[in-house]
Amino acid sequence: MANGTTFKTCTCRNAEGKRIGASCPKLRRSGRGGERWNSAHGKWAYQLELPPHADGRRRNPLRRTGFDSLEDAEAELDHARGLLALDEDPGIQRRITELMLSVLKDTRKLPDTEEVRRKVRTRQDLNRQVTVAEWLEEFLARKRRIEATTRSGYAAHVRLYLTPYLGEIRLDRLRVSDIAGMFDAIEEFNEIIAAERASGDPERVAKVRYRRPVRAATMHRIRATLRHALNIAIKQDRLLDFNPAAVVELPSVTRPKPVVWTAERVIKWRADYAARVESARRVGARVDVIGFYISAERPSPVMVWTPVHTSAFLARAQRHRLHVLYRLIALRGLRRGEAVGLRWEDVNFAGGSIGVHWQITQLGWQPVQGKPKTDASDRVIAVDAETMKLLKKHRTKQAKERLAAGDQWVDSGFVFTDELGRPLHPQVATDQFYWIAFEAGLPAVRLHDLRHGAASLMLAAGVELKVVQETLGHVSSTFTRDTYTSVYPEVAAAAAESTAALVTVPPAPPRSR
Template sequence: MPVAGHVHKRCGCRNPQTERQLGAHCPKLTTRGHGSWYLTLDIPAGLDGARRRLRKGGFTSRRAAVRALAQLQTSGSDPQASLLTIAQWLRIWIASRVSLQPATLRNYTAHIDSYLIPHLGGIPLRDLSIRDVQHMFTTIMRRGTITRRPASATLLARLHATLRAALNAAVRENLLPDNPSRYIELPRLRRPHAVVWTSDQIAEWQRSGTRPRVAIWTAAQTATFLTAISGHRLYAVYHLITLRGLRRGEAAGLRWCDLDLDAALITINSQTQRLDGGGLAQCPPKTPTSRRTIALDRTTVTALRRHRDLQQAELALLSEDGGGYVFTTQRGRPMTPDVLTRTFGAMIHESGLPPIRLHDLRHGAASLALQAGADLKVIQDQLGHSSIVLTADTYVIVVPQVARDTAEAVARLIRKAGRRPPGSNRPRRRSGSVRKQSQTVGRRKRHQATVR
């Protein structure tokens, strides 16, 4: 369908009383050479639902303006693309992503506001080049983050993913011929290797003050932590995360209907996420394989039963029902993942243990399960991973005791082989009767050959 448009003449003269431009209503426009010609093109509604108009001016004659308007109407290209800047397109794109989970939407919005728009926002969408995008990433790598910290490869990869998704959408809308972010060179993303808090690692941390990005406790340190927090009202949630490796959002989103304590099973059906406005939302788990059923041990079942009794007593005093959530605040409201993180940090500080993140308990649960003899497939299902490679390479850390046990097993094998009598591995010599029988058969075959 043809795009509607028209041409008109206007000037910059102003009303002497109001100081407002007269525009197309100036009486001098009938005078030859006064003012210039403009075109206006009505553009269909875009992704944001808003209608736009393209205006171009400066034409010296009506004929020139009409010719330019006709070219735009028949070019087959979307004239909206010539209007949009990167900033405008990013706003339109993020507003159209209605299916994103709150945490993902929050991260995308932060990337757009803090990095993409400040570096690329003023560039027309059609004019965005590989050089522009590469320059942005190079600048971020040199200057660091908005908090003046070094930009990690993880941050760069996430920024790139956000920009690539937005520009892919622009390509699909025929607003951009190609996606220049496809050709950008970035530092290789390497997953941090988890470190076990051995005595040497603790001494180095105390000396330098530098802690590993990902760290796990030993079994003894884990036991010390659980003993130290045993009297806390939220002991059960940290016991559960420590032993079974739940994500913090999964733990916060648990409802009593998801638990079958008689069968010692928990089903993960949802997770709690914080909205930008401060509210909470119940969302699907992180991935399809995150929907899972987890078996519980007797000590965890006991901890959850005790927690249920304490919670019911608290809620009775508050005249609240807790919304059916397993873990609630002291006011009977749903627990937020951020509160779990802050409380965990305070617990570590009071326990005197070396620091780890709350998410590191998930790594620790996988590694302790391996140490206890669990199969990798069982650990994968417990954590809800889609690939056993992710479980083996990222989440399972061979703790020193397991490594020492393996080394001792190999040494025992070698020692056992070395205790065999000399020559025990050589082929046995044939007995005399067998040797004579073989010689007789040989003579018989030679005799038959001679007769033939």
């Protein structure tokens, strides 16, 4: 019995109504060569002794019935024996036993031998069964010592994608195909958004107005979040021995290159903007001029104004109290958070420079103050004399606002504040930027595109690549070179003429007849 045994049994009952099981006389029948099993009656079964409990108490044997053939019963008996033989340690044998009984109760099948073998070898918790959703919740709870914005990104990926698509799957049964299926579903949803927007039907377009397609770069970040969470499950909790997120293939991320707003591109953009406004008016819908201005079709996600466009914008921006903020972004390439996070103590009027040592970013809608994320972003950059002069005028205006505010003034120390001295919300800078650009009659770009424009201006002016890299706060000049390769048409034409002028080609001799 220690190694298990097979037998045949049935559901017949005696005169008192008790099941007689293996004692039923119908299980065997006589024939030539003696008595043999009756194939038309009963089912095959097996019984296997199990390791005792930790306190030495005997455990009920594993008894399984309902097999159509002796071979089937012996196969499962061998399976159960093999599981118990995976490790000689009594404690591990008890955990294997508990796993066997638990899985049999849930699935009516024994656990896979190779799966249990891997768990035993890597000392995983055999009996812990958590879903992907449960583990991701625990993963977020453990990530306490990270920046708020990073945590927010993890939480968004978990809430919007990972839990809805994968949450119900048991963690140890998560497959590569499950993760690939999630990204297939995301791409299908992208197609739905594109189809609705291309329909021309205002009602259908309105339904997806605030739904943005999930781009390839975002998919890579979603996978990175899942891969990180699963790596912790492997290394710290030994819940897995393989990370399926590490081998899922995704479309390569092609970083969009800045594209300059040439005259031809502006004409097409204005036509699309006008068509959107006219369509809304035709159906009696509200004309959201800024919404249409931002959403009108552009040749590239990253568009750059020409020097003439940038000059027109800065001229119009002079009417606004945040004029110097936009000038710093447009000429020195500050990020939005770095510009609104600039402090007076980091402005060096004597040296003509500013220190980028602080930033204000957004966590959802909530502004978050913090240090720049990388060492390269924490930097000191030179500022032109005109901008320094404008910063002095801005400080004088701020002093007048302080007097007007009286006791309500908040001495925050930031260069750019609201009328009461409070730190500027980053979205305020963005909203005002769109209005100024719209009023100036310029083609739409994002506020961050002013930073791209600054890079292109510096490169077009002949500034060395290393200086551009340090000014922008990039880690390497390779990234700077690969991202900012656009040049203005007139600069490209001048470069072509200069190159051709270096080569003198004598005129071709006349052809003889």
